[in-house]
Amino acid sequence: MSDKTMPLTELPRHIESGMTLGIGGWGSRRKPMAAVRELLRSDVTDLTVVTLGGPDVGLLCAAGKVRKLVYGFVSLDSIPLDPHFRAARESGSIDTSEYDEGMFVTALRAGANRLSFLPTRAGLESDVMAMNPELKTVTSPYTDEDYVAVPGVRMDVALIHLNRSDAAGNGQYLGPDPYFDDLFAMASDTTFLSTEKVVPTPELGAGGPPQSLLLSRMFVDGVIEAPHGAHFTGCEPDYGRDEAFQQHYATAAKDPESWQRFTRTFLTGDEASYLAAVADFHSSHKEQAS
Incomplete structure (x- = not known):
């Protein structure tokens, strides 16, 4: 198996302005934050x-890097809305396709299967249709039922963060939920996987059940070892969400x-500088609390 490991600093060389970028994780959980x-x-x-x-989303909007957002929600989980996203949404500085969560996942599934659309009941008779006037309905060829024809979404690049990976790109999650990271990878032309730790392949099988092996190397183009690479979002069971830092953000x-x-x-600095600054933040936070 080929070695796909690469340094984090090489990532921007593979992402061009104007691309469609998929970002795995869910809300403020297991986001590829080091890559972002x-x-x-x-x-x-x-x-x-x-x-x-x-x-x-919030950080990329704050930096002026987002032209359009295709999303089911933007939440910090313990904080309902990301403030930078809310500001961008309210000002109209970004274009949006705002889907029901079920519709969003349907779009990913269609893209992963290289289909132009998939039908779903999600979104029927809802304001989602009014907010996305380009959406169409389709009638079943077998019954008289109508469905939303959700267009498949294909991405140029996907960024995903998992707990473990081998050098070839076989990725493993160890937390409670795979979210939809596998669909992001399959619906993208290129996928970069950041991971808490790169381990020998046999350790993946020993570290969790077979269903925890979420990503096959065939869908991964680059592997980046990035300890605490999901911070300040959570990456269970390695670490939880950093609530104090998230509130500070x-x-x-x-x-x-x-x-x-x-x-x-x-x-403004590199990733090592970021992690050092976070450690200083928590040290000061403890001193103020004592």
């Missing part, structure tokens, strides 16, 4: 982002001056 931060350090812009969003996002300070402190 690396894009923030690049000149990539004009992206169409496809995601069940969290702070990945959300508070800073509401004020331009505070956001400039946040950016200078956490987002």
